[in-house]
Amino acid sequence: MSTTATADGTGITGSGPFDSLREQLRGAATAFAGGPGAVPGILSGMVDDVDRALGEELEIFPVRHHSPASALAMARRLREKRPKVIYMELCEDLLPLLDELRNCRLPVALQAYAHDLEGFPEGSGPLSVIAPITEASAEYQAIAYALETPGVELVLVDRSVDHLFQGELPASAGSASGGSGPGEAGDGDPGGGEAAAEGVQGAHEESAALHGDAVGVEIGDLRPRFAELEEHLLRHGKVRHWSEWWDQYVEQPLAGAGYDTYRQVMVLIGSLFRRLAPAGGDQLSRDEDRERYMWTRIRGHLAQTGGDPAECMYVCGAFHAASRVEEFGLAAPETGFEIAPATATEWLYGLIPSSHSAIEAQFGLAGGSVSIASAAWEKQVAAGGVAPFGLKGQKRKGAGAGRGRGAQAPAAAPAAVTDRLSGFLSSPPAAGDLDEAELLGWCVDIVRLARRNGYTSSTADAIAVFETSVLLAGIRGRARPTPYDFQDAAITCIEKDTVPGRRDVRHLCEILLGGDRIGEVGYNAMPPLARDVFDRLAPLGVSPSKRTVRRVLLDLKADPELEPCSRLLWRLRYLLRDGAVRSITGSLELGERSMQESWDVSLGRDQRSLIELGYEGVTVEQVLEHRLRRSAWEPKATAATALAAVEDALCYLDNPRFTDELGARAVELLAAERTVDDAPEVLRRFRRLLAYYRAGDSALPRWCESFVTAGYAHYCTLLPGAFTDEHSGVRQVAAMLGFLFTLENMALSLGCDRTQLELAVKQSHPEAPAKVALLWAAQTQLGVVSRDELRTRCAELLDNPLVVPAFPQYLSGFVQALSPAPALAPFVVEVMSGAFARLPDTVLLPWLPTLITTLREHAQEMVPVLIREAGRTFPASLPAVDAWVPPWAARPQQPARAAVAQAAPAGPVADLLAENPASCDAVAALLGCDATWPAPDASAGAPGGASAHPEAAGLLDRHPAAAEAVAELIAPTGAPA
Template sequence: MSPFGALREQLLDAATAFADAPGTVPGILSGMVDDVDRALREELEIFPVCHHSPASALAMARRLREKQPKVVYLELCEDLQPLLDELRNCRLPVALQAFASELDGFPPAWGPLSVVAPITEASAEYQAIAYALDTPDVELVLVDRSADHVFQWLPREPAEPPTADEDAAGHGEEAALHGDAVGIEIGDLRPRFAELEAHLLHHGKVRHWSEWWDQYVEQPLVGADYETYRQVMVLIGSLFRRLGPGDGDRLARDEDRERYMWTRMREHLAASGVDPSQCLYVCGAFHAASRVEQFGLAAEAPAYDISPPTATRWLYGLIPSSHSAIEAQFGLASGSVSIAAATWTKAVARWGVTPYRLAGQQGARKRAGRAPLAAPAPPGPVTDRLSGFLSDPPALDGLDEAELLGWCVDIVRLARGNGYLASTADAIAVFETSILLAGMRNRARPTPYDFQDAAVTCIEKDVVPGRRDVRRLCEILLGGDRIGQVGYHALPPLAQDVYDRLSPLGLNLDKRAVQRALLNLDASPELVPCSHLLWILRHLLPDGAVRPIMGSRKLGERSIQESWDLAIGHHQRAIIELGYEGVTVEQVLEQRLRRSVWEPRATAAVALAAVEDAILYLGSRRFTDELGARAVELLAAERTVDDAPEVLRRIRRLLTHYRATEPVLPAWCEDFVTAGYAHYCTLLPTAFVDDDTGVRQVAAMLGFLSSMESLALALGCDRAQLELAVRQSHPEAPAKVALLWAAQSQLGLLPMAELRSRCDELLANPLVIPAFPQYMSGFVQALEPAPALAPFVVEMMSKAFARLPDAILLPWLPTLITTLRDQAPELVPVLVREAGRTFPASLAAVDTWVPPWAARAVPQAPAGRVAAPAGPVTGLLAGHPAACDAVAALLGCDGGWQEAVPAADGPGHPAVAELLARHPAAADAVAGLLAPSRTMLSQAVG
């Protein structure tokens, strides 16, 4: 006969008397008793636990010492087992992690995949791990599904897998230690029926689930015997299971996990031949109440068909964790894990239990000698402990005045240190309010949560004076956010290499605080490799991990002294995850750069940025040439010119670097220039008329064509292609029209006099005046391809400021300033310098200043002008009037000089003739130097 028959009859009688639907409630209550009976009768002893529960950890430590099992089956991903021995090299809490960045069999949008299983000292799983690893002849077997199966069982829609809960935004920056990994926990005991949780919180007079669990489960079970603990935990798991959604995907995955675990345990028992009575199965209380057909060793159902893993390559390691990271990932209340850790410490001291700790565990307190293990006691008969637990009132602990007084004094001290005007009166108020709140909530003894509420009520005013509020100060007082650390020997090879290479800095890189590193690279050349590594880490790690204060790393620059703020210990997880990508940071950087230029959305600008990074950080000519060749391919395949400004800026910088450091340009640079010249010539007519292409992009295209023209022509390009592209361009937007005029002027297709005349006509036309600022913006952008137009742009801008009405001018000025600042900041110095040369330097000279464009008329030569000496200079000028016209147009002069030079030996322009007459020797010397290359010079000027 079942030992729970009397309890079942009592529950059925209560359901019949009080339930509105007698047919449903009795079934649920009797089913819960059946689940408890079934779990306790199982031949393989089932140990139900709750995640990070002090009561579970305490019961586990007691049961392990009493039973001394030879095999411990643990609900944890089976592929994480090789990591467990590395826990002794870490300071808890840490998390076991499985990581995959190269996916095969999963949607690409899911990557990278990450699974973490956090481990704390106050958890039953850590007690089981420490016992199994440090006890001879004990085997630990992880039986839960692998990390690969975790994602196999997720639905393919939506496109992204679920990640950590976002309900804990207030947990602080340490809540991000797990990143966006999927969390695996043992014993997820929380109602999956929202109405049930709300009902429990309301009638329990608590604010959140963590407080309810602490008051009604943790505290009563901390001192309970093993049988009572076991039966209550299975009962709670059965309750939440039966009152949860019955057809959800989550329940289906849980049942598949249970089939998976029982299949693995049966396989191990059959292979090892161990007696099931010497084994212990540690699982969540939810799974202890399982009803799957594979439950139990005596089940006749066939073994669960476990699917093979995908071809995804998984990498494994340990990452730092923290109390707040665990709370954020699993949706727990802020401070609940810290309070659980404090409860664990207090319970261990109160009940005299010696917990298990891994030998050599970092951060573990020195423990007393372990008592010798007694012979395991034979299991006794199952007796009903639930009836007494559910019917008897809980044992109420009296008020511990010393503990509460200590809390009140310490919170006032912390509050004063954080800017609060707290006093002894506030400590007394917190003490009395804590007792009052506990009484209102039917508690004989104030809990930490009562104390938190009382402190917030009595100390916190309208404004928080510092970084931490009173609730956060209470969490610090009651245990704080303990942050784990992975030891050196448990780090992947890449992280160990980083620590070794940075050791010459003489800093303790394990510290989480920000540390300042000063590097004098001239006086201490042995620090140069450290500097190089820090620049690579700055490129790879998130912001704040490695931050330069002084010094820079750019093409053509070398720092003599550098200063760095390092937070390596704070960002240890990021460095560990770099180890999943390669053996050294250089290998990781090379892989990332190669991946960036070969991804489907890569552009020529991205490839040029990768080339620059490869030069700065890797120094591999072969790899740089590979990236450069890819940049040529991407440029030739582009159908838009959105990245033209970035392409122009980067290729100019790279060409300057190669010309300064190498005798010849790399082949890929030459290919890029020729391909870019042909590519932009082809797209230029379309870009001029396309509304989606901005003026900045067109100006960058023209800048590429003009600045690379000499090199492109030397490499075999045809200048006629550019002239044809400009002639085929017919823009309608005013800014692009002005840009086209500037390009025609640059090519010699539009004389400066005609360009100035067109602009004067625009200013004189009342219908065009509202659009003149747009023309002006185009001329400003034209300084990119034609910087020699700076005097003309200053002239036109001055005329615009003088003639445009305020209604047009004033709205345009902010737009002009923001455009220059955002799109063309390098053009501002050009305009400023030209304006400085054009306008008077003193205020007194402004009254008599005459703009040069207002006094440009050339006066008639006087009758008695000075004759220029006959010679080759005047012959050169007279022989090539077209070249001289172009130079005169660029200088703002008209063509009147030709009338003053009738023949090669005739008189010249008055100013020129006077200059030549004063310095005949200089003129002859210059003519002698120019004579051998007249033809080349005239072609270049033309």
């Protein structure tokens, strides 16, 4: 080896194949810079990195993710070398998933997922990592070769998923692939960015969101990390984004290059980007830690197995091939680097579908670049340039699987390292002939596709696209038009300034050149839960291979055997929040059940959500129970959340024991609460649960009784403090009183003491006007304050000019009191109407905004009650208003009638009325009569006889049958009087 790396990575040069190139670059850099400087050192250092990587005993194969040139070079090299061990830069714990690729259609992504974290900062989960795999990638060729060739071992040597997140959680929001650059969405839309409407921009959103917020891991992220360098390359390369630059200046020249040329160019580019990366950055430090980890694993495996490095291959990103860490190479000295132990987190693994647009969004690639790369790969394969490897039994587009299983050639002897860079860098690009047939086909097809999508394109547009593509290629110094030139020409000639449909021309070009291919995870590669779901939904025609949205119609009255399918759909709708199962008609609520339902089911297309659900359990019911239990037992759980879990368990699960367990948890949480913030939610949910249980045939569960008794004592204890606490709102206090008053009968029957509530009300001394009104309403409900006294207090408030501005707040308290005391609705209407009748406009006009905002903020549920009561109180027609007398107005005094002495009717009824005047007083009060008894008349024959109350005597005279019936009940005929 001619170069050995020093601590600073510059290298000490001896004689070697790259000496001439090194001297040429140094001379050119010195002449360009006008003297010694940093540029000569950088250029010579790049050559040193190439020399070092190619001189390593273990063959290093540098790659870039989703690069057809890398995939072609990999397929060729595997057939030449036939290695027995392949070390690959990929999370080592993802290895068991690779065999499941046989049951999938690419692209798919390997996934690791964890929701119960141990050893990570609290609140950092759930964590998810994905590693997408496409057919046009070097890693897939290596995987297929290793799995289909007997005696070949594939070893993943990159950090495990657990190690990936250790110490990197703050930086894990982006790509973990080793320095993905910023997204290219804003690098300049190809000619039509201004014309794209919102609907067009959202055409790819569904597919691009397949990876969600998972951290992406890929082999060979290769992009400048120095923004000025990337800008310089794009400007002088006459391209707009990095993907186009790479395709033009690296991908196409290397597609037909030899293996030595490919390796040297890739390492050179990796070295350039590495040496120009910002020094001391966190990303570079993480890259170096990954390289130390991988080389440590490689040396450990070779030492353990005793393998021959000449029969091995190391597949890594070109950025890591130019590594300068001390641990680089098999002959590296021991540096004391140790791999930290993994945490106790239990990681779950599986496969999820991916797509070209999802990969582009994840790793900041230009839109359509992965589709163009896939089309270039298929074109090279169809031309017979290479026989690719494939997994047997895998669903693939085009040729059948396993086409790389042909007869193997003898293993190639290792060739001496020769300088291929000098010729590659000094020779101009090969002048390729214009493939008119291919370009004409593209032009005709894009016009046809555009017409199908609403564009008024014609044959003239096809000709214009052809000529413009050739023109753009000439302007940009290209020998022949690239797909990017064709895309720009199509946008210019067809789209112009109008997008008639959901797809713009850029999207149509992507479809034409390969489309946004979406992968599919096969049935056998799914977790047990997903397979169970598809098995149970088979009667509805739901299949994992169907990519469309299926409309499902259920008539449970005509087909009761479909009831289990309906229940499963409702559970999936509850668990899957991304719309994979959508209810169109029908409902499932507490105590309600629709007999006819319609659903939109897209589980075959939205496989990721169902697969990730399988990480949480074996069946849907188990996952649902686990989530409800977790929500009820989490540290921040409240009684309201536990009651919500009870309600969901009643709706979606048939497990009374589990429901009782959740109810007992709600009782426990209610007794432990020290605030009343959730009192309205607790009251609303518990009332609904009581109504559900009472409507059923079964008895009230024991936990409901415990909840009533615990809630009665709990709210009585907190009531005085809530009345005076500034942080407790009127709504919360009203909800507490609503619980105490509406459930009072049940609480007293279960052994509670009403004295506790009376003492709590007496100990309450609020100062806020709304709470004062609420306290008055509670006192009225308890009988401490009469309705007349309450009416008098409100009149005094209106008479006090200092209190009138705050009167809307008193009204707010009265309105909130309708929850614990609904009988106050007529009184609230009376008070509000009296205020509007008495107060002048100068007071009312400033008063109204406060009243409206107060009612809107605190009484969303109570205002309809007031409106209904006002509708019953006020006249229904305009002419009736003039003659209308409010029911709360004082009745006119009736003229005193002359007392008419009448003989008291004899019999037991008259004696009963005379001996018990309190009963008559109560009846008279209900009828609105004066209950004052005149002095007894001796001539009446009885003290306080019937003549003492002429109205009662007249009533008995007019209705003798009623008196006789009462007399018969009291003293039947024949019984002693």
